[in-house]
Amino acid sequence: MRRMRIAVAGATGSIGSLTVTALERAGHDVVRISRSLGVDLRTGDGLDAALTGVEAVIDATSHEAADRDETVAFFGTTTRNLLTAEEQAGVCHHVLLSIVGVDRATTLSRTGDGPGPGRSTTQDHTNGKPPHERI
Numbered sequence: 001m002r003r004m005r006i007a008v009a010g011a012t013g014s015i016g017s018l019t020v021t022a023l024e025r026a027g028h029d030v031v032r033i034s035r036s037l038g039v040d041l042r043t044g045d046g047l048d049a050a051l052t053g054v055e056a057v058i059d060a061t062s063h064e065a066a067d068r069d070e071t072v073a074f075f076g077t078t079t080r081n082l083l084t085a086e087e088q089a090g091v092c093h094h095v096l097l098s099i100v101g102v103d104r105a106t107t108l109s110r111t112g113d114g115p116g117p118g119r120s121t122t123q124d125h126t127n128g129k130p131p132h133e134r135i
Contacts, residue, residue, distance in 0.1 A: 010061035056093035
């Protein structure tokens with residue numbers, strides 16, 4: 001496998017930290033993106049420097065909000081800032097780790113014309129059995 005320079009947004013969170021560990025274990029050069037590490041996705045502060053030489057970004061950001069509008073505003077702003085900085089830095093790949101059903105939400109793309117190519121997947125805790133055999 002080819003070693004890549006990969007940035008993880010939300011690198012200090014639950015999923016982000018596990019993602020960083022897995023990527024480093026696989027031999028990749030990981031750039032951690034997190035407000036606590038000096039990169040703010042809301043304002044874009046530190047983002048251009050963090051993405052220098054990065055080939056791919058894994059977005060594992062999360063946000064605890066009191067209401068839907070606040071959540072939509074947060075992810076709209078942070079995703080827009082991240083995609084814009086990626087385009088300026090020449091990043092080729094963007095992977096979004098999110099919740100089940102996110103593929104049915106309004107999405108952003110680098111061109112602003114709708115969703116980019118994507119794949120939705122979930123964990124399977126059924127051992128491959130149909131519902132009537134899981135009882």
